[in-house]
Amino acid sequence: MSRPLSGDRPAIERDAVSKSYGSFAVLKGCTTQVARGEVVVVCGPSGSGKSTLIKTVNALEPVQSGTIRVNGLQVAPRRLRARTGMVFQHFELFPHLSVLGNLCLAQQKVLGRSAAGAERTARALLERVGLAAQAEKHPAQLSGGQQQRVAIARALAMNPEVMLFDEPTSALDPEMVGELLDVMAELARDGMTMMVVTHEMGFARKVADRVIFMDQGEIVEDAPCAAFFETPRSERARALLSRILHH
Amino acid sequence: MDYAWNWAIFPAPSADGTGSYLSLLLSGLGWTLATAALSWGLALPLGMLLGILRTLPQRGPRLACDAYAELFRNIPLIVQMFLWYVVLPELLPEPAGTWLKRLPNAAFATAVLSLGRYTAARVSEQVRAGIESLPRGQRQAGIALGLSPAQVHASVLLPNALRIVLPALASEFLNNTKNTSVAMTIGLMELTARARSMQEYSFQVFEAFAAATLLYLAVNAVDVRAMALAERRLALPGLSRPRGDGHAF
Numbered sequence: 001m002s003r004p005l006s007g008d009r010p011a012i013e014r015d016a017v018s019k020s021y022g023s024f025a026v027l028k029g030c031t032t033q034v035a036r037g038e039v040v041v042v043c044g045p046s047g048s049g050k051s052t053l054i055k056t057v058n059a060l061e062p063v064q065s066g067t068i069r070v071n072g073l074q075v076a077p078r079r080l081r082a083r084t085g086m087v088f089q090h091f092e093l094f095p096h097l098s099v100l101g102n103l104c105l106a107q108q109k110v111l112g113r114s115a116a117g118a119e120r121t122a123r124a125l126l127e128r129v130g131l132a133a134q135a136e137k138h139p140a141q142l143s144g145g146q147q148q149r150v151a152i153a154r155a156l157a158m159n160p161e162v163m164l165f166d167e168p169t170s171a172l173d174p175e176m177v178g179e180l181l182d183v184m185a186e187l188a189r190d191g192m193t194m195m196v197v198t199h200e201m202g203f204a205r206k207v208a209d210r211v212i213f214m215d216q217g218e219i220v221e222d223a224p225c226a227a228f229f230e231t232p233r234s235e236r237a238r239a240l241l242s243r244i245l246h247h
Numbered sequence: 248m249d250y251a252w253n254w255a256i257f258p259a260p261s262a263d264g265t266g267s268y269l270s271l272l273l274s275g276l277g278w279t280l281a282t283a284a285l286s287w288g289l290a291l292p293l294g295m296l297l298g299i300l301r302t303l304p305q306r307g308p309r310l311a312c313d314a315y316a317e318l319f320r321n322i323p324l325i326v327q328m329f330l331w332y333v334v335l336p337e338l339l340p341e342p343a344g345t346w347l348k349r350l351p352n353a354a355f356a357t358a359v360l361s362l363g364r365y366t367a368a369r370v371s372e373q374v375r376a377g378i379e380s381l382p383r384g385q386r387q388a389g390i391a392l393g394l395s396p397a398q399v400h401a402s403v404l405l406p407n408a409l410r411i412v413l414p415a416l417a418s419e420f421l422n423n424t425k426n427t428s429v430a431m432t433i434g435l436m437e438l439t440a441r442a443r444s445m446q447e448y449s450f451q452v453f454e455a456f457a458a459a460t461l462l463y464l465a466v467n468a469v470d471v472r473a474m475a476l477a478e479r480r481l482a483l484p485g486l487s488r489p490r491g492d493g494h495a496f
Contacts (some may be wrong), residue, residue: 047438081395092388096406096483105402107390140485158392 010074011036011108011193012057012161017066019052019234025114028053028217029066034162034210039194041225044214045166045240050197053214054164058196071161082110086154089167093139099150100135105159111158118157125133125153129183145176149183156187163187165196180208205229213237253451254425257458262448272455275441276462282358282437283424283466289363290423294370299400301375312371319368324429327365332357332433358430358437366423373415377408410481417474421467438462 010033019027021215026049034040042050055061057068057079070080093102103122107113111120125130129149131142139147148168155163158171164182169177181203188194198204204225209226213221213236220234232238257269265271286452298314319327332354338345355463389399409416413475431440442459 049321058391060391078393078395081391085393086391086494088384088388090382090384092382092384092387094403095486096410106389106394109398109402110393138484138486141482142485152303211350229473 009069010034011038011071012195013067013069013072014057015067017063017068019054019056019061019063025217028055028065030217030219032212032219032222034193036193037191039188039192039196039207040208040210040212041208042195042197042212042214043199043201043204043240044220048214049217050214051166053212054086054166054195054197057162057164058086060086066182082106082158083161083213085152085158085160085163085166087148087151087163087165089157089169089170091139091144091151093147093150093154095139098136098138099131099142101226102139102150106154107157122153123158125156126150128156129153130179143176144172145179148172148176148180152183152187162193162195164200165194167197167199169198169200199244201229201241213240250453251294252453254454256449256451256454259449261445263444265330268445268449268455269458271445272438272441272458272462273495275436275438275459276466277438278328278355278435279424279427279439280466282355282362282427282430282435283451285359286362286366286427287420287423288360290366290370291420295374295465297367297371298374298378299405301371302400302404304396310461316368316371316375320372321366324362324426325432328429333360353436354430357433358427358435362423362426362430366426369419369422370416371496373412373419374408377412377415378404380406380411405442410483413474413478413481417471420474421470424467426471465496467470 001008011033014033015031015175016029017027017031018025019028019116030049030053042053046052052061056063057070058081059068060081067074070230097105100119100122103125104115104118107118107121108115123132123135126135129152131149131153134150136148137152142150148171152163152168167179167182172180177200181200184194184196184203185207190228196203196208204233208225209222211221211225213223213232213234214229215236221228221232221237223233228237229241232241257272258267261268261271263271265274297312297315300308301316303309336347338344339347347353377398385403385407386399389403394402407446427437428439430437431443433437434440436444438459444457445455450492
């Protein structure tokens with residue numbers, strides 16, 4: 001998908017972002033940025049704050065301090081969300097709507113597109129994720145992998161400038177992981193800016209430009225992909241890599 | 248037991264001189280249906296509105312609606328009807344109380360309003376529970392797409408929550424119809440009251456209440472059928488469990 005590149009500010013900038021639930025700090029002063037067209041994989045042990053990290057980008061999780069800018073603008077949450085697409089671990093398709101209805105709802109209600117226009121966009125995107133034939137079905141009639149591809153198409157229908165993925169393959173049967181990663185890799189090739197929380201290190205290695213490694217609410221390592229896998233600087237990252245890669 | 252059965256009592260003229268015993272019962276059925284329909288017409292929209300308000304983040308409306316539900320759900324219906332019908336006019340200043348007591352169909356209006364408010368509290372509880380039973384991610388997915396909280400409620404949460412609570416609402420609908428019989432205590436001549444007066448005039452207690460029983464069963468059989476149809480119409484492809492003949496009760 002081609003987008004006009006406006007200026008050369010990073011797509012996502014976050015400066016000293018902190019968040020806590022009561023006295024428990026989930027994010028401790030996280031500073032990082034994601035350049036336009038860059039694919040950043042966020043990994044780390046569970047409970048390390050990776051999901052929270054990306055959910056603060058579109059303000060699904062409010063933060064106590066720090067700033068987050070998308071395309072250089074610190075915008076109100078609702079406008080911000082319309083520019084960032086999000087894919088959830090458990091798909092979160094709307095069960096009462098058909099696949100087409102899932103893709104059209106926000107296009108019409110948020111972007112004000114006509115029913116016909118929204119449907120045209122929806123069908124083109126379904127074609128792109130290989131599900132054109134399933135447009136009239138309901139989510140419960142699809143496999144997990146198909147549902148997650150619909151979820152990606154639903155997010156893309158809003159013409160986002162950034163796509164956020166929160167463990168998109170964790171709820172899938174192993175044989176469906178591949179088809180989903182293919183769709184994501186293609187999206188990355190087309191130049192989409194992506195932040196992906198995942199344990200799929202093979203995907204990270206092939207597709208990511210950078211890897212952010214988190215532990216206990218802190219960004220422990222933020223390195224170019226090759227450097228992260230070949231010469232991880234932190235002990236904790238080395239431990240995680242040896243656990244994941246040698247299984 | 249020494250009881251003289253007399254199934255031929257129904258066409259006989261009733262002792263109050265207004266027609267046959269059958270027409271006496273049917274006029275009672277008419278009041279039962281009118282009370283059930285109007286009170287449900289009040290309870291369903293009011294209960295849905297309250298149920299939705301009880302799931303909003305705003306504290307004020309939520310607490311007010313919680314209080315309404317607890318108050319009207321926890322006081323027995325018969326006590327509520329007495330309070331509105333007998334006690335309220337006495338508590339009001341003299342002229343207003345007298346005006347209230349002399350209203351035409353005061354018992355009917357009191358029955359509709361009391362039953363409607365009571366059932367609304369119960370409906371609000373079902374709707375609230377339905378919305379809260381949905382996965383948190385549904386709300387997040389709507390918000391992440393840029394929908395406003397109101398749009399998420401209207402376009403995502405409600406349509407799914409209502410499908411979940413439809414069987415429970417069907418039970419509420421049946422209860423509402425059956426609860427109209429409580430209104431006989433404030434003098435509404437609905438079906439149960441008419442069966443009692445038939446018993447008092449004719450002493451044919453078994454025939455009177457057998458007829459009332461059959462009429463209640465017939466009315467609720469129609470209710471059940473209508474709700475089963477609604478459930479089938481609203482069933483989602485791939486989600487609904489097939490159920491033999493579509494009857495829930």
